[in-house]
Amino acid sequence: MSIRAELKYKIMKDYGAPALMVLQDFKRRKPRPIPEAFGPPLESNKRLKEILSRHYFLSRYTPGVKKVAWVTSGAPVELLRAFDFYTIYPENHSALVGAKKQGADYCGIAEGSGFSQDLCSYARIDLGHMLSGKTPAGKLPKPDLLFCSNNICQTVLYWYKAIAHELNIPLIHFDAPFVTTEQTEADINYMAQQLQDMIPILERVSGRIFYLNIFEDILKRSMETSKTWGAILDAMKAQPAPMTIFDAFGHLAPIVSLRGLPVAQDYYHFLMDEIDTRVTQGIGAISDERYRLIWDNIAIWYKVRFLATFFAERKMNFVTATYTNAWAETTGYLDVKNPWTSMAKTYGQIILNNNLKHRLDLMKKMIKTYSVDGMVMHSTRSCKPYSVGQFDLRKTITADLDLPAVILDADIADERVWSEQQIHTRLEAFCETLEGSKHG
Amino acid sequence: MLRFSKHETTFNEITKNMNISIPDRSEYLKTLAQSGQKIMGVLPALYPRELLWAFDIHATEIWDPPGEILHANAHLQTTICPIVKKSLEFILKEPDIINAGYLFPHTCDSLQNLGTQVKDLIGVSLPVYTFYNPKGSFNKMTTKYYRDILQNYQLTLETIYGPLNPEKLLAACVLSHKIDSYLLAIQQARMTDHLAMNNLDYFKLMRAQEYLLPSDYLSLLEQVDILDQPSESPRARLMVSGILPPTSEILRFLDELGVGIVADDLLAGSRRIPKFPMDTPVSPLDYLTDRFFVLPPCSTRGGDLDERLHHLSKLMDASQAQGMLFDMIKFCEPELFDHRLLVKTLREKNIPVLTLETELDSHISGQDKTRIEAFTEILFEMASA
Numbered sequence: 001m002s003i004r005a006e007l008k009y010k011i012m013k014d015y016g017a018p019a020l021m022v023l024q025d026f027k028r029r030k031p032r033p034i035p036e037a038f039g040p041p042l043e044s045n046k047r048l049k050e051i052l053s054r055h056y057f058l059s060r061y062t063p064g065v066k067k068v069a070w071v072t073s074g075a076p077v078e079l080l081r082a083f084d085f086y087t088i089y090p091e092n093h094s095a096l097v098g099a100k101k102q103g104a105d106y107c108g109i110a111e112g113s114g115f116s117q118d119l120c121s122y123a124r125i126d127l128g129h130m131l132s133g134k135t136p137a138g139k140l141p142k143p144d145l146l147f148c149s150n151n152i153c154q155t156v157l158y159w160y161k162a163i164a165h166e167l168n169i170p171l172i173h174f175d176a177p178f179v180t181t182e183q184t185e186a187d188i189n190y191m192a193q194q195l196q197d198m199i200p201i202l203e204r205v206s207g208r209i210f211y212l213n214i215f216e217d218i219l220k221r222s223m224e225t226s227k228t229w230g231a232i233l234d235a236m237k238a239q240p241a242p243m244t245i246f247d248a249f250g251h252l253a254p255i256v257s258l259r260g261l262p263v264a265q266d267y268y269h270f271l272m273d274e275i276d277t278r279v280t281q282g283i284g285a286i287s288d289e290r291y292r293l294i295w296d297n298i299a300i301w302y303k304v305r306f307l308a309t310f311f312a313e314r315k316m317n318f319v320t321a322t323y324t325n326a327w328a329e330t331t332g333y334l335d336v337k338n339p340w341t342s343m344a345k346t347y348g349q350i351i352l353n354n355n356l357k358h359r360l361d362l363m364k365k366m367i368k369t370y371s372v373d374g375m376v377m378h379s380t381r382s383c384k385p386y387s388v389g390q391f392d393l394r395k396t397i398t399a400d401l402d403l404p405a406v407i408l409d410a411d412i413a414d415e416r417v418w419s420e421q422q423i424h425t426r427l428e429a430f431c432e433t434l435e436g437s438k439h440g
Numbered sequence: 441m442l443r444f445s446k447h448e449t450t451f452n453e454i455t456k457n458m459n460i461s462i463p464d465r466s467e468y469l470k471t472l473a474q475s476g477q478k479i480m481g482v483l484p485a486l487y488p489r490e491l492l493w494a495f496d497i498h499a500t501e502i503w504d505p506p507g508e509i510l511h512a513n514a515h516l517q518t519t520i521c522p523i524v525k526k527s528l529e530f531i532l533k534e535p536d537i538i539n540a541g542y543l544f545p546h547t548c549d550s551l552q553n554l555g556t557q558v559k560d561l562i563g564v565s566l567p568v569y570t571f572y573n574p575k576g577s578f579n580k581m582t583t584k585y586y587r588d589i590l591q592n593y594q595l596t597l598e599t600i601y602g603p604l605n606p607e608k609l610l611a612a613c614v615l616s617h618k619i620d621s622y623l624l625a626i627q628q629a630r631m632t633d634h635l636a637m638n639n640l641d642y643f644k645l646m647r648a649q650e651y652l653l654p655s656d657y658l659s660l661l662e663q664v665d666i667l668d669q670p671s672e673s674p675r676a677r678l679m680v681s682g683i684l685p686p687t688s689e690i691l692r693f694l695d696e697l698g699v700g701i702v703a704d705d706l707l708a709g710s711r712r713i714p715k716f717p718m719d720t721p722v723s724p725l726d727y728l729t730d731r732f733f734v735l736p737p738c739s740t741r742g743g744d745l746d747e748r749l750h751h752l753s754k755l756m757d758a759s760q761a762q763g764m765l766f767d768m769i770k771f772c773e774p775e776l777f778d779h780r781l782l783v784k785t786l787r788e789k790n791i792p793v794l795t796l797e798t799e800l801d802s803h804i805s806g807q808d809k810t811r812i813e814a815f816t817e818i819l820f821e822m823a824s825a
Binding site for chain 1 (some may be wrong): 500515524526548550553559582585586592742744778781783
């Protein structure tokens with residue numbers, strides 16, 4: 001560890017980052033006007049932006065101070081926290097690029113270098129970033145370690161393998177067997193053993209020793225944070241719902257990429273307080289919530305604002321989503337007394353690593369408990385585990401619950417896939433059906 | 441009972457130069473089903489076939505059933521690979537030849553989801569089984585886990601078909617070992633021109649294992665004539681990589697051009713045969729475990745890229761292949777991710793590379809034909825230089 005680098009990091013943390021926040025505040029002095037269809041915006045948005053900006057800003061000063069790990073969203077990051085890795089989430093970064101409508105540009109870089117256009121756009125954006133160094137976050141540090149788990153898809157393994165080869169750095173892969181009916185003892189033991197076997201590698205890469213008590217504290221924090229996130233999502237059962245799922249897509253970032261850190265824990269307490277106040281005072285995310293919807297699959301990052309406005313203007317609010325729920329659903333399995341097997345259960349059973357019957361049952365439950373009137377499914381060409389099966393899920397849910405539903409064919413971050421006219425036609429038809437069904 | 445004797449049926453496809461009769465897939469399976477044989481439809485790619493054989497179940501593999509994709513389009517998006525779509529189309533027809541259920545080995549995200557989609561949402565009248573293949577780098581722990589998976593799968597089959605006869609499992613492993621040994625020898629002969637067989641016939645022979653009873657397949661392999669002396673070398677020597685062999689039309693076209701596919705890195709080909717000869721099985725579960733871990737590196741298992749590059753390089757050297765044909769199935773993520781690095785590395789070594797994209801249509805486009813011709817010209821020039 002270099003003393004100079006550490007000093008620089010400390011200065012940037014204590015002075016540089018706060019100065020950046022002031023500068024950002026100054027730039028934001030003229031806020032964008034809020035359309036009438038929306039309720040008052042969440043105060044927490046500001047803090048969220050600060051946390052994320054600070055995280056990306058400080059990351060560039062980590063070399064020589066902390067080891068950097070690039071991590072997939074479903075990986076058991078708590079283990080890395082015990083070694084004080086500075087974690088960057090390429091999926092989160094790709095979503096950011098997508099939200100800024102720069103996905104096609106980054107994808108083009110990867111495609112130009114030989115990666116197929118048929119690959120996941122998160123991966124192409126990340127590979128485009130890796131090959132060009134481009135990022136809307138200013139600058140990102142190169143990883144010392146890659147950490148992935150195929151509990152969200154096999155794609156991340158192929159993708160991280162490509163990075164590991166290109167940058168010649170170690171890759172730790174957490175193999176999470178797909179749950180076709182239920183996890184077997186062999187599955188759990190296999191995953192628990194993998195986690196324990198990672199310790200010597202992490203000690204070597206980080207140069208730090210593993211302490212079980214530190215790890216247990218991190219697990220406790222992670223557990224508590226996920227529970228708070230779950231409680232925030234639960235609060236959206238209120239009518240009107242205190243935020244929209246499009247807000248939640250943004251507020252999801254800390255639970256994904258800062259899970260296990262105090263900053264995430266504090267942030268969700270702050271957000272929970274605000275949500276609770278809004279529920280008590282009857283403040284809705286949209287000014288006149290008449291229809292409540294469920295969203296399935298990852299966000300269409302480059303169209304979040306468009307979709308939020310489109311639905312809010314029609315008095316429709318998304319109150320729940322399978323996607324945002326993913327970081328709260330299996331938290332209950334975590335047990336500090338049995339860290340390894342409980343992590344195997346928590347990370348092995350997340351929605352994308354679980355069978356479609358599980359997903360069907362979960363969606364039906366969400367539809368019921370959140371008093372949902374209609375369903376919008378995003379069929380994304382980037383994510384096969386999320387998208388394969390959606391046609392039959394829709395068919396079954398529509399038939400069993402008599403629920404209007406629509407499938408939007410798009411992509412998570414490559415805006416070239418968006419077909420304005422086709423989507424508009426489908427959405428209009430869906431809204432008409434929904435309005436008819438509720439009034440009829 | 442699974443027959444270990446040669447199956448009698450109409451042999452309507454003859455590899456003339458070898459005098460070997462390879463039964464037509466559909467006719468063969470129809471006859472087999474009519475005879476009362478239990479047949480399980482197995483999707484790509486890796487599974488312990490020996491366990492099924494020990495329960496007298498014939499495993500017939502579903503890779504690219506012929507016919508138009510119609511009904512599957514109502515269940516799957518347009519951006520899903522044709523293997524998955526064609527397989528579902530086949531399953532939706534509920535064909536009589538499959539009577540013991542379907543097995544979905546864990547190969548990729550799409551097949552993973554298709555398994556649960558068929559089982560939990562679409563619903564078929566036959567049982568649906570799954571089999572997890574571990575991913576990533578392998579070590580002792582993975583070996584233990586794979587053995588556990590085999591045991592669990594055995595228990596699943598026992599709940600339906602009764603206790604496993606250990607002797608039958610050992611016999612199945614011995615049979616499998618013999619087949620592997622023959623296939624390794626044939627591959628070796630192919631690489632060194634000791635096999636007088638054109639591309640089309642060679643891959644028909646390789647793919648016959650997808651549907652023939654193991655005993656019949658072994659009989660077929662026993663008839664293959666491995667020459668004492670090398671035969672005339674093809675005008676150009678090519679290696680092929682991908683999931684399935686190129687379509688019959690492409691193989692025929694390469695035959696016409698005098699280009700020989702002397703080695704392969706195909707999931708439906710050499711990637712399912714151990715890298716080297718294994719010892720004769722003694723303990724079946726140990727044998728099956730070992731066999732899985734000595735298979736060549738494969739994108740679908742998430743193996744190390746350096747290991748794959750090394751393996752390809754060894755095959756190219758051994759076969760003296762001058763160029764590489766990547767026959768990529770549209771939307772196949774495992775292959776597409778590795779493809780870029782493989783191409784880059786081969787090009788750095790000045791090895792000509794051609795990539796074709798297929799949706800498994802039997803038809804070969806004029807454009808592809810021209811590209812193949814141009815590519816083979818380069819190989820011919822290299823051969824003559």
